[in-house]
Amino acid sequence: xxSGLMASTTIAAGAADMTVGFSQIGSESGWRAAETSxxxxxxxxxxxxxKFADAQQKQENQIKAVRSFIAQxxxxxLIAPVVATGWEGVLEEAKDAEIPVVLLDRQIDAPEDLxxxxxxxxxxxxxxxxxEWLVKDVGDAECNVVELQxxxxxxxxxxxxxxxxxxxxxxxxxxxxxxxxxxxxxxxxKEVMESFIKAEDGGKNxxxxxxxxxxxxxxxxxxxxEAGLKPGTDIKVVSIDAVPDIFQxxxxxxxxxxxxxxxxxxxxxxxxxxxxxxDGTEPPKWIQxxxxxxxxxxxxxxxxxxxxxxxx
Ligand code: GZL
Numbered sequence: 001x002x003s004g005l006m007a008s009t010t011i012a013a014g015a016a017d018m019t020v021g022f023s024q025i026g027s028e029s030g031w032r033a034a035e036t037s038x039x040x041x042x043x044x045x046x047x048x049x050x051k052f053a054d055a056q057q058k059q060e061n062q063i064k065a066v067r068s069f070i071a072q073x074x075x076x077x078l079i080a081p082v083v084a085t086g087w088e089g090v091l092e093e094a095k096d097a098e099i100p101v102v103l104l105d106r107q108i109d110a111p112e113d114l115x116x117x118x119x120x121x122x123x124x125x126x127x128x129x130x131x132e133w134l135v136k137d138v139g140d141a142e143c144n145v146v147e148l149q150x151x152x153x154x155x156x157x158x159x160x161x162x163x164x165x166x167x168x169x170x171x172x173x174x175x176x177x178x179x180x181x182x183x184x185x186x187x188x189x190k191e192v193m194e195s196f197i198k199a200e201d202g203g204k205n206x207x208x209x210x211x212x213x214x215x216x217x218x219x220x221x222x223x224x225x226e227a228g229l230k231p232g233t234d235i236k237v238v239s240i241d242a243v244p245d246i247f248q249x250x251x252x253x254x255x256x257x258x259x260x261x262x263x264x265x266x267x268x269x270x271x272x273x274x275x276x277x278x279d280g281t282e283p284p285k286w287i288q289x290x291x292x293x294x295x296x297x298x299x300x301x302x303x304x305x306x307x308x309x310x311x312x
Pocket of ligand 1: 029031212
């Protein structure tokens with residue numbers, strides 16, 4: 001009997017090398033849904049027991065989930081922090097419980113000793129790449145830009161705005177005439193774009209849309225078409241994420257450029273956690289993922305087909 005028990009215990013222990021709690025923001029965008037599916041499939045492949053909590057984009061739900069993971073005594077916690085502030089308290093609790101925390105795809109304003117590492121892109125750079133594309137595309141022509149910002153107070157919304165503004169600085173022919181949050185969603189992106197069009201002479205006064213993610217751009221494209229204008233020509237469309245649907249729009253000439261954000265943040269996160277658990281190696285505080293510009297010149301339907309399989 002004992003040997004049987006031992007065997008079953010060993011098998012049980014072997015089944016989950018690590019138990020990880022994941023506080024995910026929600027499913028506000030196609031990119032977010034891909035990040036979730038990739039995180040789950042990576043955990044499966046690595047024998048990690050993943051406890052998943054969807055916060056419906058509310059920070060208080062994220063904090064509750066993190067507290068519950070601490071109470072469960074998980075080995076590690078992943079957080080995609082919906083906003084940049086308000087994390088010190090719960091992260092101190094995780095630190096006291098000696099549970100390492102890894103941030104995914106967004107940064108926070110908190111002392112670095114409160115998390116093991118942050119796996120994110122350089123969001124200022126993403127905004128700059130988007131802005132530089134527009135500067136090159138419009139040349140000296142006057143261009144009034146409307147901006148759909150990401151979730152208010154989130155690091156991508158703050159950083160992507162900053163990067164874009166840095167890129168257009170010094171080009172007085174390019175001006176941001178309206179800027180408002182579309183909360184990273186298609187629905188809100190469409191709604192806010194409708195209001196921009198109404199406020200700007202039926203959209204005739206708008207030369208370009210800069211959206212902090214493709215989902216808001218896709219919603220805005222719908223609004224531009226419903227206003228009788230041609231997205232991609234009457235109003236240029238540049239955004240960030242490089243989700244499959246933006247490549248479909250590009251192939252139809254309805255979007256112009258996107259900056260790629262990999263949804264595979266969990267891979268580097270799990271690598272860092274496994275190494276830390278194995279031999280205490282501390283990863284760098286920032287593990288940066290790559291960004292890449294795609295335009296209509298990059299065979300968008302081919303990219304669409306390639307991306308379709310990658311967790312989206
Ligand atoms: C950026 C990430 C953003 C995506 C959006 O790193 O946090 O959140 O760009 C998502 O699609 O909603």
